[in-house]
Amino acid sequence: MNWIILNDHNQLQQLVEASHHKPQVIFKHSTRCSISIMAKNRLERVTFPDQIQFHYLDLLQHREISNKIAEQFGVYHQSPQVLLIKNGECFYEETHSAISMDEIVEQAM
Secondary structure, eight states: OOOEEOOSSHHHHHHHTTTSOOEEEEEEEEETTTTHHHHHHHHSSSSOTTEEEEEEETTTHHHHHHHHHHHTTTTTOOOSEEEEEEETTTEEEEEEOOHHHHHHHHOOO
């Protein structure tokens, strides 16, 4: 599992720019939430596809980045939450137990 840790506002702009070349996934995770832990474990049990970059955001440490994400992409903040960014836009968003690697990959392609 090769998460790219998202812990700086500047990384968000870099992620948006990279999304024009490769789909980017943001996984917003609360380390205190059992549903979030379950969703993260489900994602980590499968191989991450090379054609997508996966970013991990710890909501408890970086809530301000989560707020910026919600504002920038026009999505309501939830936890856990997955956002698929393609060509600078949030192309797909899912939350809680509906988070699935198969669906992420299908939406990314």
